[in-house]
Amino acid sequence: MTADSINKTFKEPSRDIKVCHEADVVVVGGGPGGHSAAVAAARNGARTVLIERYGHLGGMASGGLVILIPHMSDGGKEPQIAGLCLEWMNRLAKIPGGMVGPTLDEVGSSDPRVLARWKNHFSAIVDGKIRLTWTVDPEMLKCILNDMVEEAEIKLSLHSWGTQAIVEKGAVKGVIFESKSGRQAVLGKVIIDGTGDADLLPTAGVEFDGALDAKLRSSMLALVFRVGNCDFKKYNDFREKDPKKAQELSGELAKAAGTFFLPIAGHRDDVVWVNNWIPGLKSTDVDDLTKLEVSVRRMMRKGFEFMKKNFPGFENSFILDTASQTGTRGSRRLVGEHIVTAEDMNSSRKFDDTIAVIPKIAPGGSGGCAYIPYRALVPVKMDGLLVAGRSFSSDKIANDSMNLIPHCCAMGEAAGTAAALAIKQGISPRKVDYKTLQKTLVKQGAVLPGINIA
Ligand SMILES: Cc1cc2nc3c(=O)[nH]c(=O)nc-3n(C[C@H](O)[C@H](O)[C@H](O)COP(=O)(O)OP(=O)(O)OC[C@H]3O[C@@H](n4cnc5c(N)ncnc54)[C@H](O)[C@@H]3O)c2cc1C
CATH class of the missing domain: 3.30.70 (Alpha-Beta Plaits)
Incomplete structure (x- = not known):
């Protein structure tokens, strides 16, 4: 490439784009965060569209072949993460060969026979105790994720790349996406970025942090x-x-x-x-x-x-x-109403608006839990937009430890539920009442141990 061609630009002619759908909630990206957001939004009554660039759902957990879903519990008997991620597991457990891992009865056990059974199962034993950690068949995962989308009557567009946020008067109102059918638009009352890489933030004009630390796994x-x-x-x-x-x-x-x-x-x-x-x-x-x-x-x-x-x-x-x-493992991260920091994580800081409880994986043993507030899914200024998954508002160190598949499912479930609540109440997602959100999450099967939701 010559120096001249690097500096050349091409002015794209403006054109009208067909609006192919109008929905309540539009989710872009069907990985653990986006899929959970779409299912939660639809189950809470929102007409939901899900746009995914590949021909299947599941993101890293299926297409990325990251088939280990670990640390949903902290060594105790009760899981810290349940909700839609546990539903994946329960559905896969019904399919012969769909998943393998300790049963719920075995979680927290230090019985030598149980430990012997799972000793070769990566991440299943921490500090001599069984953690809720399963390994899945990625093809069966794709199938059950489709089932969940169909059952929730979500309008699914596969092979569709979300490329641009549609912004009007300080709020995101829709998304432009590209597919074999050309360039089309979908409009919605709340748009959720579940792309993992926060692909919508640059065109939405929303502040993000793309800095990575070469020493951390998230940069690799x-x-x-x-x-x-x-x-x-x-x-x-x-x-x-x-x-x-x-x-x-x-x-x-x-x-x-x-x-x-x-x-x-x-x-x-x-x-x-x-x-x-x-x-x-x-x-x-x-x-x-x-x-x-x-x-x-x-x-x-x-x-x-x-x-x-x-x-x-x-x-x-x-x-x-x-x-x-x-x-x-790491990419653009929203600069949100709260940035989850290493200090928050290390000090196990709880938030009034906690929407996910994350068992820590401290070297050499379990180290309590870390907490993610709803505000980490909400941009500081732009309305009508939430993120779901690893692009949550966090610093490099916190993101490095708090973006596993179950964490992203929990954040996605919260984002989708909040979007549906906002639409029902006719308010901006940032105005959603934390307590109502937490109570709704728990009612639908999520868990928030140690958080006072009364
Ligand atoms: C190699 C590796 C090993 C890991 N090991 C583990 C592990 O053992 N256990 C664990 O729990 N976690 C692990 N992680 C982390 C975990 O997989 C991710 O952090 C998690 O999957 C993030 O979920 P997400 O939904 O935010 O993003 P993703 O899983 O990346 O999903 C994003 C989805 O959005 C779609 N998408 C992206 N851009 C667009 C677009 N513009 N338009 C439409 N669709 C789009 C993608 O195709 C994908 O389906 C690992 C990650 C990597 C890379």
């Missing part, structure tokens, strides 16, 4: 892949018998592949998902995204060859698939 992208026809039990037995050798092999794998690959138990004994952490690339830069897809596939081939040759249990394995969604 990934392309998760799965390996099939493994014998994961054999692999685990080997790691248990010879941890030194296993560690050596893991170092040699990183050398062979050119990056660190971590195989994690899948939803069946013959499938693993391989996590990775690629630094120095941004999820909102198309050149970086392209580089990631190409370079990780190259590293995957080298790494897989090494695993197949050297890892006990991988002898007959094959690469099952790569994620259709780039693994983005």
Whole structure:
């Protein structure tokens, strides 16, 4: 590219865009945050449209192949996160092979027999106690998420990219999206950004923070892949018998592949998902995204060859698939009415408007809970807009620890419920009464342990 072409611009001619739907609530992005927001809004009586860029729902939990849904409890017997995320699990549990993980009866247990049963299940045991942590079949997850959307009578548009917020008089009034049908608009009374990357904020003129810290996991992208026809039990037995050798092999794998690959138990004994952490690339830069897809596939081939040759249990394995969604751990974050800080998280600061209780994952043990206020979903100035999911208003450190799948489901459920309440009462989402929101959330199955909602 020449210096001249970098500076060139093209003036897009203005044109009329077809309004294809008018709804109460429009949600863009069908991942854990957006899907939960849409379902909660619709179940609370709002006519809801859900726009998703891919051909399926679930975001990172399905398309991203991040199939581990961990830490919904803090080591005690009761979950800190329930609601729609627990509903996913209950629905998947009815499908043979849909999910694997400790049962609700086993949560909080320190019984050695229970611990032995789940010792190889990543994140299931913290401080000698069972946590509510499940691993899901991503294909079945896509199916049950469709079911939930159909049952709630949500108007779903797949293969549709939300590209621009429609703003009038200080409020977001709709979204322009692109699809094979062209460029269309959908109007709504409340718009919820569930894109994870907060894609609507720049065109809505809403303040956001895109700064990431190179030392934190949230700055690292990934392309998760799965390996099939493994014998994961054999692999685990080997790691248990010879941890030194296993560690050596893991170092040699990183050398062979050119990056660190971590195989994690899948939803069946013959499938693993391989996590990775690629630094120095941004999820909102198309050149970086392209580089990631190409370079990780190259590293995957080298790494897989090494695993197949050297890892006990991988002898007959094959690469099952790569994620259709780039693994983005952190991106743009709303600057909202409250910014959740590391200090809030570390001091377990409770808020009057808490809408999600997050069990902490302190190194070496459980460390109580952290709390997310409703105000972290609400922009400071712009009306008619909420965020749902990992783009919640937070600093780099808090976001790094508080954007797991169950956290995003809980935030999404709150955003969708608040949107429906605002519409029913004819008020702006920022004016929604916290207590009414909390009581509605609890009535519909969410839990807010330790929060006084009376
Ligand atoms: C490699 C990796 C490993 C992780 N490990 C874990 C783990 O083990 N357990 C855990 O709980 N969490 C884990 N996380 C974090 C977790 O997956 C995410 O933080 C969480 O999924 C965020 O949910 P979300 O709904 O905010 O965003 P996403 O899951 O990213 O969903 C966003 C959705 O919006 C859609 N979308 C995006 N842009 C647009 C647009 N412009 N128009 C229309 N649709 C759009 C996407 O296609 C997607 O469906 C991991 C993340 C990564 C990347």
